[in-house]
Amino acid sequence: MQNFEYYNPVNLVFGEGQIAKLSKLIPTDANVLMVYGGGSIFKNGIHEQVADALKKHTVTEFGGVEPNPRFETLMKAVKEVKEKDIDFILAVGGGSVIDGVKFISAAANYEGDAAEILRKRMRIEDNALPFGTVLTLPATGSEMNSGSVVTIEETHEKLPFGGPALFPQFSICDPKVMASLPTRQVQNGVIDAYTHVLEQYLTYPHDALLQDRIAEGILQTLITVGPEVAKDPSDYKLAANLMWSCTMALNGLIQKGVPTDWATHMIGHELTALYDIDHARTLAIIAPNLYRVMFDSKKEKLAQYGKRVWNIDADTVDDAATQAIEKTVAFFHTMGMDTKLSNYTDDYEKTASFIVNRFEERGWKALGERQNITPDKVKEIVELSY
Numbered sequence: 542m543q544n545f546e547y548y549n550p551v552n553l554v555f556g557e558g559q560i561a562k563l564s565k566l567i568p569t570d571a572n573v574l575m576v577y578g579g580g581s582i583f584k585n586g587i588h589e590q591v592a593d594a595l596k597k598h599t600v601t602e603f604g605g606v607e608p609n610p611r612f613e614t615l616m617k618a619v620k621e622v623k624e625k626d627i628d629f630i631l632a633v634g635g636g637s638v639i640d641g642v643k644f645i646s647a648a649a650n651y652e653g654d655a656a657e658i659l660r661k662r663m664r665i666e667d668n669a670l671p672f673g674t675v676l677t678l679p680a681t682g683s684e685m686n687s688g689s690v691v692t693i694e695e696t697h698e699k700l701p702f703g704g705p706a707l708f709p710q711f712s713i714c715d716p717k718v719m720a721s722l723p724t725r726q727v728q729n730g731v732i733d734a735y736t737h738v739l740e741q742y743l744t745y746p747h748d749a750l751l752q753d754r755i756a757e758g759i760l761q762t763l764i765t766v767g768p769e770v771a772k773d774p775s776d777y778k779l780a781a782n783l784m785w786s787c788t789m790a791l792n793g794l795i796q797k798g799v800p801t802d803w804a805t806h807m808i809g810h811e812l813t814a815l816y817d818i819d820h821a822r823t824l825a826i827i828a829p830n831l832y833r834v835m836f837d838s839k840k841e842k843l844a845q846y847g848k849r850v851w852n853i854d855a856d857t858v859d860d861a862a863t864q865a866i867e868k869t870v871a872f873f874h875t876m877g878m879d880t881k882l883s884n885y886t887d888d889y890e891k892t893a894s895f896i897v898n899r900f901e902e903r904g905w906k907a908l909g910e911r912q913n914i915t916p917d918k919v920k921e922i923v924e925l926s927y
């Protein structure tokens with residue numbers, strides 16, 4: 542096992558009725574900016590619960606953070622923070638709102654052009670504004686990690702950044718909030734979490750036995766609850782298991798001491814930036830083709846995944862690994878994912894060369910756990926995804 546440090550200071554408050562605890566989790570003398578997205582919280586009662594819990598607090602509201610949050614919108618919130626001397630931010634939303642709040646928190650005290658935080662992929666160590674979250678959509682794990690992804694609309698760039706100062710102080714995860722989710726968003730949540738685990742698991746064999754078993758447990762739970770919770774997100778048992786699986790998939794635990802990949806995400810972000818395809822759906826397009834192109838490099842772990850997660854009984858590693866990829870694609874389809882870029886756009890033919898050029902401009906010579914996903918491999922993966 543590789544050496545590691547595991548630091549995660551998030552106070553995760555899980556369960557029905559827990560939103561009321563906001564009154565104690567945020568200091569009463571705080572000057573709060575409450576940030577939310579398109580307004581679904583006004584229809585499903587979440588806004589009412591938050592407002593009720595914060596009736597003794599000073600709260601300014603900032604709505605309109607988009608799915609795949611935009612730098613341009615978030616800078617308006619940064620202006621508000623400065624003008625109103627805000628000293629605590631509350632994110633009420635899914636990954637987009639939480640990621641957006643992480644950017645606002647980092648940019649609030651940043652001297653200079655805040656776009657540098659994204660373009661230079663800055664590691665935020667200190668000087669960020671404290672914030673907490675009320676999660677409304679289980680998917681990203683952003684409620685319990687210190688990463689964020691923000692899109693610069695002007696240049697169609699979707700860029701990740703993060704750092705230890707960007708952990709939420711607390712996150713409230715009440716599975717009841719899922720009842721109002723459209724099927725599409727529940728499906729996205731399942732596949733986003735599933736692919737997060739694959740990024741940290743489908744690498745090469747190592748000796749971190751527990752990390753593998755936890756990863757396999759999350760995958761099996763998602764396979765069990767995914768199709769059912771998409772049909773009925775108001776079923777508390779299913780919703781609670783999905784919500785906790787999504788958090789566990791990306792709170793840092795399963796990546797400790799092991800190699801990780803993340804190339805599917807790096808390529809997927811480009812598809813969202815170019816075509817506005819939902820994040821999870823870009824992962825479903827890219828991941829299987831990445832496993833096909835990088836087969837020799839990943840086949841041992843693919844075979845282990847096939848045998849342990851899908852109960853595949855095959856004579857050879859190659860056979861088990863091939864079947865594992867097919868099982869994964871079938872699961873993505875069960876969860877309502879289209880797995881071809883041409884299902885989303887007719888204008889795909891130059892996508893591979895565009896993405897490769899971008900990676901080269903950014904100086905990315907190779908991706909993946911072995912740093913062997915070179916620009917020509919990226920091209921092959923994207924072309925196979927058409």
Ligand SMILES: NC(=O)c1ccc[n+]([C@@H]2O[C@H](COP(=O)([O-])OP(=O)(O)OC[C@H]3O[C@@H](n4cnc5c(N)ncnc54)[C@H](O)[C@@H]3O)[C@@H](O)[C@H]2O)c1
Pocket residue numbers: 578579580581585607608609610634635636637638640677678679680681682683686688689690718719721722723726729730733791820
């Ligand atoms: N920080 C991380 O670790 C991390 C990891 C993966 C993905 N991401 C990023 O997170 C973003 C995606 O976040 P997401 O998948 O959580 O979706 P989202 O936050 O973009 O929300 C998707 C849609 O669901 C709606 N919605 C949210 N909660 C709802 C509810 N309870 N009822 C009805 N509608 C509701 C939103 O208004 C929005 O229209 C992407 O930008 C992605 O790149 C971040």
